[in-house]
Amino acid sequence: MPCTTILVGKKASYNGSTIISRNDDNPTGSFAIKKYVYVDPAKQPRLYRSKIGGLSIKLPDNPLPYTCFPTVGDPKHGVWAASGINASDVSMTATETITTNPRVLGADPLLRGRKAKKGDPLYGGIGEEDIVLLVLPYVDSAKEGALRLGALLEEYGTYESNGIAFSDADSVWWLETIGGHNWIARRVKDDEVVVMPNQFGLDAFDLSDAYGAKENNLCSASLKTLIAEGHLNLSLDGSFNPRLAFGSHSDSDHVYNTPRAWFMGRYLCPRRYKWDGPAADFTPESDDIPWSFVPERKVTVEDVKYLQSSHYQGTPYDPYDKNRANPLKNVYRSIGVNRTSLLSIAEIRGGMDKARRSLMWFSFASNVYNAVVPLYFAKGIPAYFGETSAKIDANRFYWANRLIGALSDPHFVAMSNPIERYQSEMAASLRAVLSATDAKKAVSEADLAAANGKIAAIAKKATDALLGEALYLSSMKMRNGFARSDN
Numbered sequence: 001m002p003c004t005t006i007l008v009g010k011k012a013s014y015n016g017s018t019i020i021s022r023n024d025d026n027p028t029g030s031f032a033i034k035k036y037v038y039v040d041p042a043k044q045p046r047l048y049r050s051k052i053g054g055l056s057i058k059l060p061d062n063p064l065p066y067t068c069f070p071t072v073g074d075p076k077h078g079v080w081a082a083s084g085i086n087a088s089d090v091s092m093t094a095t096e097t098i099t100t101n102p103r104v105l106g107a108d109p110l111l112r113g114r115k116a117k118k119g120d121p122l123y124g125g126i127g128e129e130d131i132v133l134l135v136l137p138y139v140d141s142a143k144e145g146a147l148r149l150g151a152l153l154e155e156y157g158t159y160e161s162n163g164i165a166f167s168d169a170d171s172v173w174w175l176e177t178i179g180g181h182n183w184i185a186r187r188v189k190d191d192e193v194v195v196m197p198n199q200f201g202l203d204a205f206d207l208s209d210a211y212g213a214k215e216n217n218l219c220s221a222s223l224k225t226l227i228a229e230g231h232l233n234l235s236l237d238g239s240f241n242p243r244l245a246f247g248s249h250s251d252s253d254h255v256y257n258t259p260r261a262w263f264m265g266r267y268l269c270p271r272r273y274k275w276d277g278p279a280a281d282f283t284p285e286s287d288d289i290p291w292s293f294v295p296e297r298k299v300t301v302e303d304v305k306y307l308q309s310s311h312y313q314g315t316p317y318d319p320y321d322k323n324r325a326n327p328l329k330n331v332y333r334s335i336g337v338n339r340t341s342l343l344s345i346a347e348i349r350g351g352m353d354k355a356r357r358s359l360m361w362f363s364f365a366s367n368v369y370n371a372v373v374p375l376y377f378a379k380g381i382p383a384y385f386g387e388t389s390a391k392i393d394a395n396r397f398y399w400a401n402r403l404i405g406a407l408s409d410p411h412f413v414a415m416s417n418p419i420e421r422y423q424s425e426m427a428a429s430l431r432a433v434l435s436a437t438d439a440k441k442a443v444s445e446a447d448l449a450a451a452n453g454k455i456a457a458i459a460k461k462a463t464d465a466l467l468g469e470a471l472y473l474s475s476m477k478m479r480n481g482f483a484r485s486d487n
Helices: 102-107 131-138 142-156 223-229 242-246 258-268 301-309 397-439 445-476
Strands: 004-008 018-025 037-039 047-049 056-058 066-068 083-085 091-097 162-167 172-178 182-187 193-196 217-219 340-348 358-364 373-376
Touching: 004 091, 004 162, 004 172, 004 301, 018 091, 018 162, 018 301, 066 131, 083 131, 083 340, 083 358, 091 131, 091 142, 091 340, 131 142, 142 162, 142 172, 142 182, 142 217, 172 193, 172 242, 182 223, 193 258, 258 301, 301 340, 301 358, 358 397, 373 397, 373 445, 397 445
Parallel strands: none
Antiparallel strands: 004 018, 004 193, 018 340, 037 066, 047 056, 066 083, 083 091, 091 162, 162 172, 172 182, 182 217, 340 358, 358 373
16 A cells, blocks of 8 residues: 555654654555454454455464454455554554565565466465565564564465555564565664655664564565575675665655655754755655654654655645746645545654553544544543444544545635544543543543543544534535525
8 A cells, every 4th residue: 555654763752662664555546445353362362364465374362452444345356454552562563665676576586366277386475465464463473473463475476566564562664575575674773763655765774683682673584595696786896785685766765665765764863964956965756764763842643644644845845836927836745645544643652551552543534634543552542433334424434524524625725624623632631541541540441432532422422523614615616605695
């Protein structure tokens, strides 16, 4: 899927938490309907059947409870669980579709799923459809998540190039697939923030650590052989840059991918680097924008939401620029687009007791027009978030968000103030619920479910009001309006 990922190490975040976030964007011309669910171990399959790969995979008998965001609709298309948190306070988000190059795919071809016939060496593979369900219920740390997924990739292969994030209270790990069966993973430095558009990201990797102590770097057993036999190392000085070896630098990257990394880096480090003008260190089309930055200040959930919603505001590339003659607006793919189905922001708070450690912040539909809500890890997922169906229903958060975006977009300037007010007031009100719940000496599962219920009630009331404003404004601005009234 065309997505954007942001990863925040615990020393870079505002409260010592780890944060991993992804926009789940759909292909042009489609959008997935999403809901948030709690999966009881009894409902986790013991034999998983992949729809795209055509595989039957036996799963362990001891799954953990976990949450995820499955796609609503015909189950024949698969689960597409997207993101989630498990009972061990491990989160993952899968996947960020990434790019590669013909040298990699020639040396280690992608599988073809069920498009190939059984017996063909390219038959099968796992991918975005499967990964959360195959990994998240069975790991107790972020590193274990990378290792389990890596083992599955080596055994079953993949039919697509993906990046996957894992987090726990202490660490964040990032894994990228290499061809059909190989992979690399690296721990994000605690004081850094990673910015990832749909492009191979890692720009540094320690092969000696990956084949030795495995402290901060992991990889497939055959990666060294792949690099050597495929002549993939393009560094002139003998060092190893995985982005040069495994990534892409196409003209389309300069329109679709690198501008997003540029905008995020510009926000995180506005003074350390020069981002604009003829003497800029990095431009929207630079191939060497760093994968990670030490931010110039600590990063909040609200910062992550802002970046995931952004449309190059404050630059000439904003598609909402009021100057109709501006030739630069809309030339680059925005981060916040119409095709977003889900934004997830998993915050694992190491300083909290286990019962309250994990928060999943999320929103649905276009992020320009929505607000994120936080839920504690608990069985009690309110119906407003968890009982979405394919039927359009403004009493469900997903559909209300989708309607607000569609109604507001043609009237961006007029709706900007109501949207901004909604986002700000929601953030304050929902954080007040968190503060009150966090301040209790101890909490039960019922307490957390009750807090989630309060959050749902606040979100529904505010979202209903905003939907009413958007409907009224768009109705008043219909093109068949006429000034003279017959009343």
